[in-house]
Amino acid sequence: MFFAAHQGSLRDIEFNPIIFNQVLVNQGSAYNNDTGIFTAPVAGIYQFVYAAQLCRGEHNNMWDIMVKGSRRLSCHGQVSSGGTSVNTCYLMQELKKGDLVWVRQRVGGCAWASSASTTITFSGVMLAREGVSALGEKYGSGSSCPLPFQDNRGALKSSAPGQTAALSSIGIMMLLRVIFLG
Known part of the structure; x- marks a missing residue:
């Protein structure tokens, strides 16, 4: 299992992958905070969660959870120009050992976190393993x-x-x- 946060803003450009630079939990060391990529250590069923505090203003907030280089889940969040909210996306996926998972922000997306907050996060946990x-x-x-x-x-x-x-x-x-x- 892992839980990582991104410090700072992700504004209006593609991040592929987003690098979550504050690792709070990394049991098994499967999340690499240099690359932003989770590598499945064993075959099994995993659950991933991406959450982001949306920026104020008009942005096309779209994120994808990528599995083995392909978009597996897309999530979208929209707020009015003066508002903000947290957008949360969930994926449950069967993986083989060595499969790669990461989060991509599409062009136009905007999320923010202060230096002390964890409002842009990516986490994963293995629910079942082979056997x-x-x-x-x-x-x-x-x-x-x-x-x-x-x-x-x-x-x-x-x-x-x-x-x-x-x-x-x-x-x-x-x-x-x-x-x-x-």
Whole structure:
């Protein structure tokens, strides 16, 4: 798992990748703050979160979470000229060992952070690795995904009979995105 922040502004030009220069957590040293790239240390299912405090004014705020050099998720945030807000983007992705993940800001995007704040962040955590999941079930080698699903009565279930699991609404939305958008 890692949690990194960018100090300063990202204004109106492409950053590919954004280099998050303040590393607060880097368990396993998979995030490289010299390049801005996370390298999957093992095969598994990972969750990534990018959050940015949007600049005031008219900007075309668009960011992509890139996986293996391809855009895997795009997120957009827009505010009125005098307002500001935080835009948060989530991606849950199955990766192979050595796969690269980073955040790209498109031309026209604008985010800011003071020298003391962590309002532009990128984080990731492994949810399941080849052989075992966070739910204690087998994963990989032909077994089904260990993530919970909703049965025909609306109850959340794990992929193992008799087990139930709880997910937040954000987790459910991310899971549905993975299922329906691939």
